Amino acid sequence: MTVTTQAPAGRTLDDRLAEVLPVLHDESREVDDTAEFPVRGLAALRESGLMGLLVPEELGGLGGDLDDLVSVSMELAGECLSTALIWGMHCQQVAALVGHAGPELRERVLPRIGEGKVYVASVTSEKGKGGHLLSAEAPLRREDGTLLLERDAPIVTGALQADGFLVTMRDDESAPPNAVTLVYADRDDLTIEASGSWNPMGMRGTHSVAVKLAGRLPESNVVGRPGEFRTVATRSFIPAGHIAWAACWLGSARAATKAVVELLRSPSGRKQFDVDSETLRTRLARVRVDLDAIAALLSQVVRDATSEDDPEPPPIQLRLNALKIFSSERSFAVVDELIQLVGLRYGYIRDAPFPLERLFRDLRSASLNYANDRLLLANGALALLDREVTLAPAAGR
Ligand SMILES: Cc1cc2nc3c(=O)[nH]c(=O)nc-3n(C[C@H](O)[C@H](O)[C@H](O)COP(=O)(O)OP(=O)(O)OC[C@H]3O[C@@H](n4cnc5c(N)ncnc54)[C@H](O)[C@@H]3O)c2cc1C
Structure with missing residues (x-):
């Protein structure tokens, strides 16, 4: 990935997120009801400087790296998965421009992105x-x-x-x-x-x-070079896309889990739920297994994408595709399990105190948004090429 790794300057990312998150929180239910674009959320993102997260500092951006992309995506998705995905996909486009636009285009477009004036679809x-x-x-x-x-x-x-x-x-x-x-x-x-x-x-x-x-x-x-989008895709577009998507899906599933744990631990939750129940504990345990496994794969793929090594070898591509497949399937499974755990009142009613029902519908799209079937087919072919069955460094040693 060709993005800089300097720490974002000036206001911290937390400061910027603090400006944006309440707006997303307030707007999330409305955009789900109306199926309209989150105009207030995008305006807040433009104002916050976060639209330029991946733009190098010398071109007026925040000079953020892939770890920043993950942490911001997760926080945004904890409030509104639609707005987070809009922002994550914008960052995917910015990563392609930063890594592959020629000098004239870079100078023309990246500073405007850094100023929050250009949202790229x-x-x-x-x-x-x-x-x-x-x-x-x-x-x-x-x-x-x-x-x-x-x-x-x-x-x-x-x-x-x-x-x-x-x-x-x-x-x-x-x-x-x-x-x-x-x-x-x-x-x-x-x-x-x-x-x-x-x-x-x-x-x-x-x-x-x-x-x-x-x-x-x-x-x-x-x-990039005419006819050679493949290079842009393997070096920037696919890694940034899969990392941003996975972080968004994980962030939304984590926020849902947090809301459920808080409910279970609250005085009123303790009256409604038996936290000593084996079924409840097993369900929560499964949820944590999934969240931690997605997070671990995401961290490994960020390491792969940040390293100077060639991104083309099958083991790297396998993990990158696996991140999209696994995070899309298991973040959906987490929300499904949480709905089963808390039942109809909190899990199936549209105006429940936290939006499990909305997330269930939202996350159902994750396996379709670039069809997992296509990626599984690609990974099957890649797996045949990797005769050594090369795993992530720590596991393969
Ligand atoms: C919320 C959301 C936002 C999106 N935003 C954008 C966007 O901004 N820009 C954009 O360009 N696209 C966008 N998309 C589209 C997305 O990236 C996918 O391209 C699209 O969802 C694929 O549509 P599809 O499932 O109809 O088609 P296909 O990918 O063609 O697949 C259809 C089905 O056919 C089967 N299939 C097809 N090919 C194969 C194969 N080779 N092997 C095995 N099975 C196969 C699979 O079952 C697959 O699910 C978005 C999608 C969603 C859900």
């Missing part, structure tokens, strides 16, 4: 190819030294609020589908036509709508 899914990340159908066209972009995007989180987009395109009309070029498109250079509505089961606040994007862009907006 992600356009990788496409109608024909579905979620597959490393292929694209719509071709980029080149005319008079500019790029012509026309892209149908079936699901784009925050498309109507974003100030910029990172878009995967087939490199040109004669290129094969795996010659993918990543392009930055400023909202001012695009016409954006929204189609369809957004009324999903969960993650309702992400307002992930279908749009058609069209526009003419400077050639310097290509991120």
Whole structure:
């Protein structure tokens, strides 16, 4: 991963989070009810400087690293998983820009991101190819030294609020589908036509709508080498994405667990629940096993992604994909178990004191948001290549 590791300057991350978290707390129920974008949460994030967490300090950002990405994602997700995912996916785009944008684009866009003026959305899914990340159908066209972009995007989180987009395109009309070029498109250079509505089961606040994007862009907006998105993906885009997603899902499941433990320990909870019950204790124990196992894998993947080593070998890729698969499945399982533990009154009613019912719906999307089936297929192939069955360093010694 090509992000700096300096400590964020000035106000601490905790100070910045303290400004943002109450806003997310207040807005979370409303955006779930209305399936609208969390405009107040995004405004608070812009104001706090956190939109520039991964932007280097010399370009006006906070110069944060992947550990900061994890801790901020987890805190945000403890209040509103939709807003946390919006922010985490923005950071994923920023990581790709920091690591792979050319000098002109860097100077033009990163300082504006650092100022909180540019929220960057992600356009990788496409109608024909579905979620597959490393292929694209719509071709980029080149005319008079500019790029012509026309892209149908079936699901784009925050498309109507974003100030910029990172878009995967087939490199040109004669290129094969795996010659993918990543392009930055400023909202001012695009016409954006929204189609369809957004009324999903969960993650309702992400307002992930279908749009058609069209526009003419400077050639310097290509991120990484033309046709070589794979390099950007393996070095920055996938690690930052899987780490941010896992941290968001883990943060939300941890907050739910904390709320349940507090309920069980409270005087009124002690009247309603038998904390000596073996069933209750076993359920809580299972929840902790999952939370600690996700956290351990997340820490290892952050170490992998921060090291100078080649990110391509199968064991590293296996762990990176495993993080997405495991955290999505087990964070959902944690909330399911907590619902079973506390029952209908606290777990199944929409206006219960803490939002287990909402999180259950939200986390159901985790295995679909980049289909786990695709990653399992990839990991099956990678596992056959790793004849030594190489595990994480501490376990493999
Ligand atoms: C809350 C949320 C926000 C999102 N935001 C964005 C965004 O901002 N930008 C964006 O581009 N996308 C976004 N997406 C889309 C997401 O990243 C996935 O691409 C999309 O959810 C995949 O949709 P799909 O399951 O219909 O399609 P596919 O990935 O095509 O998969 C459909 C199903 O087919 C099966 N399948 C497909 N291929 C294989 C295979 N090779 N092996 C085995 N099984 C396979 C699987 O069962 C899979 O679940 C978002 C999704 C969600 C849920």
